[in-house]
Amino acid sequence: MNHTILKELEVELKNYFQPFLNAPATIEEIQYAESEMGIAFPDELRNLYLAHNGEDKSGPGLFFGLPFLSLDEVLDEWRIWKRIEEDDFFNFDAFSIPTEYIKERYVNHNWIPISKDNGGNNLGIDVDPDEKGKVGQVINFGRDEEVKYVIANRISDLLLFILQTLKNKNFTIHQEEDYLYWSYGANDNIHFLDALFNIELPVLQPQFIFQSENNVKDWYDSLDENWRYIVGASECADRFIRDKRLYLGGKGLVDISPLQMCTEVYRSERTNFIRK
CATH class of the missing domain: 3.40.1580.10 (SMI1/KNR4-like)
Structure with a gap:
């Protein structure tokens, strides 16, 4: 101390x-x-x-x-x-x-x-x-x-x-x-x-890298109709990127490249969701 x-x-x-x-x-x-x-x-x-x-x-x-x-x-x-x-x-x-x-x-x-x-x-x-x-x-x-x-x-x-x-x-x-x-x-x-x-965590030594407002906007603008439906309105984009659990089962997704904006993503077979 x-x-x-x-x-x-x-x-x-x-x-x-x-x-x-x-x-x-x-x-x-x-x-x-x-x-x-x-x-x-x-x-x-x-x-x-x-x-x-x-x-x-x-x-x-x-x-x-x-x-x-x-x-x-x-x-x-x-x-x-x-x-x-x-x-x-x-x-x-x-x-x-x-x-x-x-x-x-x-x-x-x-x-x-x-x-x-x-x-x-x-x-x-x-x-x-x-x-x-x-x-x-x-x-x-x-x-x-x-x-x-x-x-x-x-x-x-x-x-x-x-x-x-x-x-x-x-x-x-x-x-x-x-x-x-x-x-x-x-x-x-x-x-x-x-x-x-x-809050950027851990405090003082954050591991999550915040995306700039422009980056988030460009990312959202690049989404197809299916992904925009999943993410929601543009003002929801930042929260989606930083969400801790993403329930994507049954969404009929083929292109998962938008998930590159999300960090620490992996699939849990136990609960069948993508998690970060």
Whole structure:
């Protein structure tokens, strides 16, 4: 953990919010959490908790409105997911973006929940990545998170991204009675996990290459009638290119060259759709 990033982030946050980060956790508290989960915390995560044991319950949500969980809250969330993992009923589809970075499971007890949305969804630290992933990568998972993204390669990258977002003023502060919180994006009130679709990921080191507006327009103009029917109106083209799952079965397609604008595309025989 780069303490300079954290200190600078704390200073920047104070420009907009009352101090809300908790006092440091003790080594013993961290060791207890590790023992309960059977997981060794990555160094960056351990150092983050040695700086702050989560945030105050009335805080605005360190992660763009989503709270930074204390170790007790981490354990509460982890125990819920551990019980769910042991139940074969919850064997739902899951997809990794990029592919082969996150193990494609509905739940994995080796995902450390560091934030939640109170709706069954979490930000987590992945200590059991797939072949191309990195231990310590930040991911999303949960009830509504079928598609799982590598949000950041490490927690310090996510904190730096938050700092840069504050400096660039690309955020919105919301007031609801006595509750103050914030969200990613200027003049928006979008759940951070929903905003991931419009963020270059992983933050700071994106793998998706955004197409320029002109490139997208030229691509759309080149489509035949069949493909335009599939894509929809021209204003839908950018979203189609960046969609995570494309259901194309039964479309009678012969020419699939338009899919070259979509990245990481492959066919899943299990569900018979093209996925990226």
